[in-house]
Amino acid sequence: MILLTGITGNIGGATARALLEKGVRFRALVRDRAKASAWADQGVELVQGDFEDPESIQRAFVGVDRALLVLPNGEVQERLELAFIRTAKDAGLPWIIKLSSPEAVRGTQSPIPLAHIAAEDAIMTSGMKWTFVRPSFYMQNFRGSVKAAKATGKLSMPMGNGTVAVTDNNDAGQFIAHVLTDADSARHQSQCYDITGPDPVMNFHDIAKVISEVIGQPVVYDNYDPKAFQEAIRPFHRNQWHSDAVATLFAEIANGRTPGHKTDTFQKIMGRPGRSLREYLNTLV
Numbered sequence: 534m535i536l537l538t539g540i541t542g543n544i545g546g547a548t549a550r551a552l553l554e555k556g557v558r559f560r561a562l563v564r565d566r567a568k569a570s571a572w573a574d575q576g577v578e579l580v581q582g583d584f585e586d587p588e589s590i591q592r593a594f595v596g597v598d599r600a601l602l603v604l605p606n607g608e609v610q611e612r613l614e615l616a617f618i619r620t621a622k623d624a625g626l627p628w629i630i631k632l633s634s635p636e637a638v639r640g641t642q643s644p645i646p647l648a649h650i651a652a653e654d655a656i657m658t659s660g661m662k663w664t665f666v667r668p669s670f671y672m673q674n675f676r677g678s679v680k681a682a683k684a685t686g687k688l689s690m691p692m693g694n695g696t697v698a699v700t701d702n703n704d705a706g707q708f709i710a711h712v713l714t715d716a717d718s719a720r721h722q723s724q725c726y727d728i729t730g731p732d733p734v735m736n737f738h739d740i741a742k743v744i745s746e747v748i749g750q751p752v753v754y755d756n757y758d759p760k761a762f763q764e765a766i767r768p769f770h771r772n773q774w775h776s777d778a779v780a781t782l783f784a785e786i787a788n789g790r791t792p793g794h795k796t797d798t799f800q801k802i803m804g805r806p807g808r809s810l811r812e813y814l815n816t817l818v
């Protein structure tokens with residue numbers, strides 16, 4: 534039995550959709566059954582639980598042989614992921630698949646990738662079989678950029694000359710669903726999969742150009758002052774920790790500390806290219 538976490542969010546939800554398309558039965562741990570009722574309607578077995586409550590995680594693990602670990606960024610992410618990993622180990626979970634990030638590279642000062650590094654380290658020393666799936670910068674991070682670019686003619690982000698490779702959320706979910714269900718599961722164990730779409734590594738001038746072509750009007754990259762950006766994103770995040778952490782992460786991209794890197798992993802494992810940024814943006818216009 535597969536256990537998913539995070540199905541009311543981006544990647545867990547995309548993984549759940551992909552599993553349902555394959556006709557695979559699975560269980561999902563959710564905090565709020567009502568919020569997940571559409572999944573129950575499609576036959577998903579829901580277990581009410583919370584990472585803050587290890588007993589609920591233990592209950593969810595009964596009869597499970599592989600589990601996907603997803604948590605959003607936040608000041609509790611590292612503590613809760615480490616607790617989940619301990620509970621999984623104690624419950625004898627055979628195989629854990631963790632959603633991580635390619636920015637989780639030693640030497641980072643940014644709390645978001647540092648939390649991923651701590652969880653990856655704990656998993657690798659736990660004795661469980663493991664797989665890390667690390668999608669690059671989500672295309673969905675540009676969800677609001679099309680509307681803003683139409684209004685202002687700008688892509689305003691504090692990315693300097695930094696570069697990213699980009700990945701579509703749905704591709705990430707389909708990739709994880711493939712890993713979870715491949716008959717040859719052993720080939721995916723002890724693998725750290727950094728996945729990207731087919732686009733080349735781009736700086737933010739390149740991305741502004743793609744947005745411009747998609748909306749059919751000029752768009753320039755506006756290198757937003759990092760401090761002003763941090764203030765502007767504050768209302769959209771849960772708390773100061775979160776907006777500070779995102780600003781630190783973006784500063785590491787801007788100063789080239791974590792340059793984008795494209796991989797052919799998605800193409801090799803899935804036998805098809807992922808969605809391009811242009812294809813994704815076209816769905817927004």
Ligand SMILES: NC(=O)c1ccc[n+]([C@@H]2O[C@H](COP(=O)([O-])OP(=O)(O)OC[C@H]3O[C@@H](n4cnc5c(N)ncnc54)[C@H](OP(=O)(O)O)[C@@H]3O)[C@@H](O)[C@H]2O)c1
Pocket residue numbers: 538539540541542543544545562563564565568582583584585603604605606613632633634635645667668669670671674
């Ligand atoms: N943004 C990027 O470009 C990027 C790139 C690569 C990797 N990542 C990584 O992706 C991860 C986030 O994935 P996402 O975008 O899919 O997250 P998301 O959309 O924010 O979804 C988070 C999920 O976790 C659930 N959750 C939160 N707290 C929980 C708790 N205490 N107990 C049980 N469930 C809980 C949420 O449930 P509720 O509905 O109950 O809140 C939701 O289903 C982060 O670790 C991030 O570092 C991001």
